[in-house]
Amino acid sequence: MKKLITLTLVLFFTVIPVSAQQFRVKTHTLKNGMKILVEEDPSIPNVALYIFYRVGSRNERPGTTGLSHFFEHMMFNGAKKYGPKEFDRVMEAAGGANNAYTSEDVTVYQDWFPKSALELIFDLEADRIANLSFDPKVIESERGVVASERRTSVDANNFGVLYEQLQAAAFTAHPYQWPVVGWMVDIENWKMEDLRRHFEMGYSPSNATMVVSGDVSFDEIIRLAEKQIEPIPAHDPPPKVTTREPEQLGERRIIVNKFAQLPLLMIGYHVPEATHADFYPLQVLQTILFSGQSSRMYRRIVDGDQLALAVSGRSDISFDPTLFVISSQPKAGINPEAVEKAITEEIERLKTGSITDEELEKARNTLLANFYRQMKTISGKANTLGTYEVFFGDYRKLFNAADEYRRVSRDDVQRVARTWFASRNRTVATLVPEKPAAGKPGTQD
């Protein structure tokens, strides 16, 4: 087994090196401050264009939670040249597709399109950055859409409800305490002036990074950007988020009572931000514990003791210290406390027990394979380059990732486990099902 693993590792490093030479990334910063990364990949006649704005729910305040996410919606609702409903219609008619996502830290707009649509896409993007429309009628309509999204993704979703409550309990000071989609009462009460202020705060070209990957030339991208984007004036970036979550002084426990078929368990440990030295060891820890059917948690909790239907654990790349969230769905008839006990025992075993060479190498290989899988497609490359540029401060750190994973030692993994996975640093959230008082849901004509 070990021979095979070693051989595979060698193949990864010799066959698919992630290097600056291989990816031919060129950069340019416009006069208004927008940085542009271009990765020329002519293998297929398509293009992926991502724009990362460094604005997310961490830049909001109580009373206006969810505004960043709302703006993600508004960016599709019309500007000066392309009016309401035109952005998607025009892009799709050109064979393109788009999406967007908002997180605690960033708002990202993603366009995928045939090479032939390149000029049009720049025209569309420039129009909405420079001239977004604030039509009160459209805003009211979109408010209803976002409220519906919240009802579906959070209020009607047991996982969504419990996660929201976990965050609210784990963070007392930092803005990561509120949901990205926003509290319903805030969604219902934003004012036009809140929206304008938020747009002006977050959507300066100087607060954005554009990443283009695909069948393009660096020169044509810069020519288009200088023509379409550079004239858009810069303004002040969002105020620096200075709040740091104070050290947690003891375990927190919350219960959510809600109608559900099965209980749910979530445990959140405070862990550091992406640029912290413990980032890569935590990734390896996560993989040893949670990645695949051969991971420690799956083997113990799902397969061995058969306490739960599923168990997972992860933390997101973030600007500020975040949560490592472990989620598990106990089986029918199993007390969530039994699952929690097994999870805790596995964490303790990781801190003090042995980690075999095979286990460590498998974790590194898994991480590398996932990493290379992302870098196979133009959209994966655009997203990964942008993520490294925005969260790690320099896209070139991407090319060190393989070495960073390789450098993580057994001692590193056990050190970060002891540092961050302590009981006083965790919040335990349990969804306890409420059953119907009488009868079952019925059907009526």
Next chain:
Amino acid sequence: MTTDRSFAARIRRYRLENGLILLVLENHANQTVSVSGNLRGGEYLNPPGKAELAGITASMLSKGTLRRSKLEIAEEMESSGARVGFYSNNFTLSISGQSVSHDLPLLLGTMTEELREPAFPADELEKLRQRTIAGIRENQDETGVRAYERLSQIIFPEGHPFHQLTGERTIREVEAISAEDVRRFYDNHYGPGSMILSIVGDVEAEKIRDLVERHLGDWRGPTPPPVDLPFTELQSEPHKEWISMREKANCDVVIGHASRLRRLNEDYIPAIIANRALGQSTISSRLGLVLRDEMGLTYGINSSFSESGIADGPFTIGVTVAPTNIEIAIETALKIVDDFIANGIRDEELRDEQSSLAGSFQVGLATNGAIAGQLTSVELYGLGLDYLDRYPSIIRAVTVDQVNAAIRKYLHPEVATTVIAGTFE
């Protein structure tokens, strides 16, 4: 017309002696490879009283072989970052896999071992059964699932692959599935005679042919006959039902009827274009532009000819709304459909949808996995190796008259069934 870069010129098609069809496309853009495939082993073959048997059999392939435990297999595959998976749908057992190209022998070796030598251990079946039942119970808590389940019962007769049993009945039948049932299903249906395997990536076609021959060339097994289902009759009158559930913030409304549309109907592409204009995209189709953008009633509204493939599935419109907006959402959606039938698609709307469909097809072929999936589909429906080359021109040749004829033929809101699931005051 094909060129050297056309798909037709680049695809290698082989037929092994045992009937297995192998399609290989060399793509040396990066050093990875994807595998897609299927064989006739889907849910339509379930014997009466054995709901989910095909799906459970497919999942059990990954639970250990006569030679190795599932853990030993998982250790080896996860260590190399390779993946192989099996799942069933209504008509086929589907196979998918991916790895770096150097690991293709490992991927194909594991896939073959799981496909040809499954152990079907009883303890793994029990774990899978529990997970399946828990999944059904969780699903039963979803308004969208409950609404569609009921709609399918009204449109399709019991025993039809698209007729979904109630959650409770499915659970009872899953509880009764034995290891012998799984083994019998496997013995009766799995074999190479109906199998299609597509391999796309950094490979050499002739070497792949030899590799597949070594792994699967001597496999023998049954070949289920091609699917032969009658078209489902359209309902004769409209119908409405309410499903009352607890503590649901949103309601799901599903409006639908039998579509009588199959993949090989000659007007399939015009019908698909019609649906794109009407409701495929929440963001840019007619239904979404009004109910989402103008009225702010919903985060999502879609229409689709779901399941239109080997057999004719339903035409459905699905929308999620607050309980107070149910009636206005239904009324508005049906008004939009009526207008679409009465006045048809607009010239510029057709042009936009044609460009969009052709463009998204091109953008969608960006990965080896996507191309492999398309090759398998083209072979399954017998569309010809040049179909991927011809597809954009087929789309562009569609006329307004063809789309309008498809709209009138396939959309029948006057006899649609409406099911609403949620919490009602």
